[in-house]
Amino acid sequence: xxxxxxxxxxxxxxxxxxxxQKSLELLELLPTGKMLRSKLILKIAGVNEESIQLCAVVExxxxxxxxxxxxIDDAMTRRGKPSINAMYNNKTSIMFGDILYSxxxxxxxxxxxxxxYNISNAVTLLSIGEMIDVDLGETFNTDYDVYLDMIYKKTGxxxxxxxxxxxxxxxxxxxxxxxxxxxxxxxxxxxxDILDITADEATLGKPAMADFKEGKVTIxxxxxxxxxxxxxxxxxxxxxxxxxxxxxxxxxxxxFATTKALKxxxxxxxxxxxxxxxxxxxxxxxxxxxxxxxxxxRKF
Amino acid sequence: xxxxxxxxxxxxxxxxxxxxQKSLELLELLPTGKMLRSKLILKIAGVNEESIQLCAVVExxxxxxxxxxxxIDDAMTRRGKPSINAMYNNKTSIMFGDILYSxxxxxxxxxxxxxxYNISNAVTLLSIGEMIDVDLGETFNTDYDVYLDMIYKKTGxxxxxxxxxxxxxxxxxxxxxxxxxxxxxxxxxxxxDILDITADEATLGKPAMADFKEGKVTIxxxxxxxxxxxxxxxxxxxxxxxxxxxxxxxxxxxxFATTKALKxxxxxxxxxxxxxxxxxxxxxxxxxxxxxxxxxxRKF
Numbered sequence: 149x150x151x152x153x154x155x156x157x158x159x160x161x162x163x164x165x166x167x168x169q170k171s172l173e174l175l176e177l178l179p180t181g182k183m184l185r186s187k188l189i190l191k192i193a194g195v196n197e198e199s200i201q202l203c204a205v206v207e208x209x210x211x212x213x214x215x216x217x218x219x220i221d222d223a224m225t226r227r228g229k230p231s232i233n234a235m236y237n238n239k240t241s242i243m244f245g246d247i248l249y250s251x252x253x254x255x256x257x258x259x260x261x262x263x264x265y266n267i268s269n270a271v272t273l274l275s276i277g278e279m280i281d282v283d284l285g286e287t288f289n290t291d292y293d294v295y296l297d298m299i300y301k302k303t304g305x306x307x308x309x310x311x312x313x314x315x316x317x318x319x320x321x322x323x324x325x326x327x328x329x330x331x332x333x334x335x336x337x338x339x340x341d342i343l344d345i346t347a348d349e350a351t352l353g354k355p356a357m358a359d360f361k362e363g364k365v366t367i368x369x370x371x372x373x374x375x376x377x378x379x380x381x382x383x384x385x386x387x388x389x390x391x392x393x394x395x396x397x398x399x400x401x402x403x404f405a406t407t408k409a410l411k412x413x414x415x416x417x418x419x420x421x422x423x424x425x426x427x428x429x430x431x432x433x434x435x436x437x438x439x440x441x442x443x444x445x446r447k448f
Numbered sequence: 449x450x451x452x453x454x455x456x457x458x459x460x461x462x463x464x465x466x467x468x469q470k471s472l473e474l475l476e477l478l479p480t481g482k483m484l485r486s487k488l489i490l491k492i493a494g495v496n497e498e499s500i501q502l503c504a505v506v507e508x509x510x511x512x513x514x515x516x517x518x519x520i521d522d523a524m525t526r527r528g529k530p531s532i533n534a535m536y537n538n539k540t541s542i543m544f545g546d547i548l549y550s551x552x553x554x555x556x557x558x559x560x561x562x563x564x565y566n567i568s569n570a571v572t573l574l575s576i577g578e579m580i581d582v583d584l585g586e587t588f589n590t591d592y593d594v595y596l597d598m599i600y601k602k603t604g605x606x607x608x609x610x611x612x613x614x615x616x617x618x619x620x621x622x623x624x625x626x627x628x629x630x631x632x633x634x635x636x637x638x639x640x641d642i643l644d645i646t647a648d649e650a651t652l653g654k655p656a657m658a659d660f661k662e663g664k665v666t667i668x669x670x671x672x673x674x675x676x677x678x679x680x681x682x683x684x685x686x687x688x689x690x691x692x693x694x695x696x697x698x699x700x701x702x703x704f705a706t707t708k709a710l711k712x713x714x715x716x717x718x719x720x721x722x723x724x725x726x727x728x729x730x731x732x733x734x735x736x737x738x739x740x741x742x743x744x745x746r747k748f
Contacts, residue, residue, distance in 0.1 A: 166572050166573075166576060168576045168579070168580075170579065170583065171576070171579075213546075216542055216543070216546060219538070219539075219542060220539045220542060220543065238519070238538070239519075239520045239582055240579070240582075242516055242519060242520060242542060243516070243520065243575060243578050243579040243582065244579070246513075246516060246549075246571075246575035246578070247572060247575045247576055247579065249546075249549065249550075249571075249575075250549075250568060250569075250571035250572040250575050251572050253553040253556075253568045253571070254565065254568035254569050254571075254572055256553075256557070256568075257556070257557075257561060257564040257565045257568055258565075261557060264557040264564075265554065265557045265558075268550060268553045268554035268556075268557055269550075269554050271546075271549075271550035271553070271554075272466055272547060272550040272551050272554055273466075275543060275546035275547040275549075275550055276466060276468045276471070276547055278543050278546070279468070279470065279471075279540070279543040279544070279547065280468075282539055282540075282543065283470065
């Protein structure tokens with residue numbers, strides 16, 4: 149998509165301005181993701197200098213958060229390619245994350261104040277969400293509201309802020325797009341959490357069924373826990389954060405196959421998707437319905 | 449100093465607003481430093497709500513950079529107390545750094561645009577400075593200009609931005625205070641680099657003579673390298689990044705004692721101090737001369 153190339157060029161331009169050659173080299177090594185946030189912004193605000201700049205800022209923030217994420221999760225791959233911490237080391241990943249964050253924040257100071265506030269505040273929420281995510285890995289969390297609050301902060305907040313900020317650029321009603329973005333973001337994370345179980349390593353670009361071992365009790369596990377009887381609940385808890393053997397993997401897969409855990413998780417993402425579309429249904433922007441549907445139906 | 453307590457209270461208030469209990473707990477564990485940047489801001493802009501907020505933002509940014517620094521340097525202590533990465537782990541230090549950074553950036557969006565730009569841009573410079581510092585640890589750097597550029601970015605930029613921003617708040621001539629802050633910051637880092645050699649562990653709150661082993665060729669080592677004959681230069685290079693035995697430490701101490709390396713390093717900090725004072729000499733702010741002198745004469 150040609151417009152996304154403009155965003156990538158803007159990111160390069162912003163990075164080049166700081167005059168640090170190594171940052172430009174590291175930038176080239178970052179894998180390009182789906183650029184969901186940019187697609188969203190451009191569909192709401194159209195393609196113009198301001199919206200491209202906003203996209204660049206948001207993508208730089210997203211990339212910075214992933215650079216720190218990969219250090220925190222000890223992730224050796226990102227989108228099927230070696231991560232910066234794998235290619236260089238943790239230090240480089242932390243420092244390059246800080247550089248991208250601060251360039252983005254500097255560029256925000258030239259933008260609409262409300263946009264600057266929305267995006268900056270979202271970074272606080274996503275950083276707190278990341279910490280809650282790690283802290284939840286200490287115990288087996290069965291509280292749906294705690295999980296929902298965490299994924300809202302970790303993933304929903306920046307997508308919400310992106311949609312709301314794009315609406316401000318376009319002179320549209322901010323709150324409607326914020327609701328849309330919040331729901332899209334939460335559903336997006338839940339789809340990720342479901343794919344961790346249903347997709348294979350080749351499709352994901354990272355090991356499959358990794359979340360549970362990493363201490364993440366995601367929505368399908370929450371739903372599974374709800375459905376299992378007491379002995380099943382105990383068994384599930386006993387597998388938490390463990391390297392599973394074949395028999396244990398088989399039990400887990402069978403549990404997902406014989407309960408409605410996955411189905412009701414998928415229904416929940418669809419419900420969130422519906423609420424998102426409901427919020428902007430009178431705005432006449434069919435592309436946003438497409439984005440939501442693509443996101444709910446995606447296989448990776 | 450009562451005014452610095454107001455800054456600490458403001459930092460707590462800003463952190464509390466984000467509603468994340470653990471962040472408040474972690475904040476309590478951060479050792480209070482000299483708060484040089486706050487002292488400077490308050491001496492330029494006076495004590496008022498705006499200046500206290502600016503101090504809080506700058507101290508939060510400084511604290512965030514130290515949290516990431518301690519992970520990057522694997523530092524187990526900070527100002528004589530265990531570091532957050534030592535008490536918790538690297539993850540917590542990275543994430544809490546991100547939280548403090550983003551709260552600070554969010555608060556900047558409510559401030560004067562030029563101030564928001566100055567401070568954000570300084571964070572880019574300091575992050576780049578940190579990366580250059582680490583990268584310089586790869587080889588024995590003998591280029592003074594490269595060292596100077598690095599310490600300007602790493603330490604000078606935020607102090608420069610603090611002084612310049614305080615001048616904006618007070619309606620004073622920004623460029624004069626920027627020059628003062630830049631020189632103060634560079635001299636401050638050089639004094640740190642000198643104390644690493646001349647002070648003992650108890651005074652420093654961290655191991656003495658640690659820089660050279662960590663790959664940092666600081667100003668006294670640059671000056672020493674200049675002064676030594678060829679065989680001395682080779683010997684110095686051979687000790688770089690090594691765990692030194694007693695004989696090697698004795699040789700190094702003797703080299704510093706019998707050359708002008710330390711003396712000319714100290715003279716350089718005084719020259720920078722003089723240039724700083726020169727920049728603001730007509731401003732009638734004697735406290736700034738005091739700050740510079742205290743900083744040059746400090747023993748820790």
